Amino acid sequence: MKTTVFLLEDDLDITRLIVRTLSQQGIDTRSFRRISEFEREIKRQLPDLCLIDLSLPDGDGLSLVNGGGLPCSVPRIIVTGRGGLTDKVVGLEIGADDYIVKPFEPRELVARVRAVLRRSAKSATPAAAAKNELITFGDWSADFDGCTLTHRDGEVINLSSSEAALLGALVNSAGRVLSRSQLLDITSGRTGEPFDRSMDARISRLRRKLRDDPKAPSIIRTVYGAGYVFSIPVDTKAG
Structure with missing residues (x-):
């Protein structure tokens, strides 16, 4: 097509x-x-x-x-x-x-x-988020097919396609540090340019949606000089 x-x-x-x-x-x-x-x-x-x-x-x-x-x-x-x-x-x-x-x-x-x-x-369907599966972590569940986050208190947050891709990349590599260049390559198909801070902006926005304290984030943690790491356990459940 x-x-x-x-x-x-x-x-x-x-x-x-x-x-x-x-x-x-x-x-x-x-x-x-x-x-x-x-x-x-x-x-x-x-x-x-x-x-x-x-x-x-x-x-x-x-x-x-x-x-x-x-x-x-x-x-x-x-x-x-x-x-x-x-x-x-x-x-x-x-x-x-x-x-x-x-x-x-x-x-x-x-x-x-x-x-x-x-x-x-x-x-469209991240590797760890197969059809009819929800990814859960902390107080959140992520539906990558629907591009939504649902909090334990019932609030539903919409994700853009780029935010869903970024969260999927982090979730699929939970516990492993990913550099800015790696994340940009995974989510945009291109490597970072000198002084390219676009990934920082995307991480910042995703943290806000996850209610992750920007001064002391506990979900997406910054590893200075290296990149970012998804720091909490992830569970996959059938939808």
């Missing part, structure tokens, strides 16, 4: 470049200039991946990255001219699977799109 990408971009030149580049790779790309058009089509058909600009005529694309009717199973990549570190960290913190700054090389776009698609396919 052909891969379908939805592109939300109001710059016609950028739109033509992206559509042409992805079409040459056999990827069907549908473009939208407004959030309202994009949201209407999402209700009719789900793509395999979304490319989302931030500055749009009828709003900020961040609202889509952080939910906006997109199920957690649909990966999303921000493609924007906002190249500041703060913008990138915020974008990744709220659930983007990757962040591409304009102008970009077409080959880089293709590589990142394919990497996110590979990661999405791998994380």
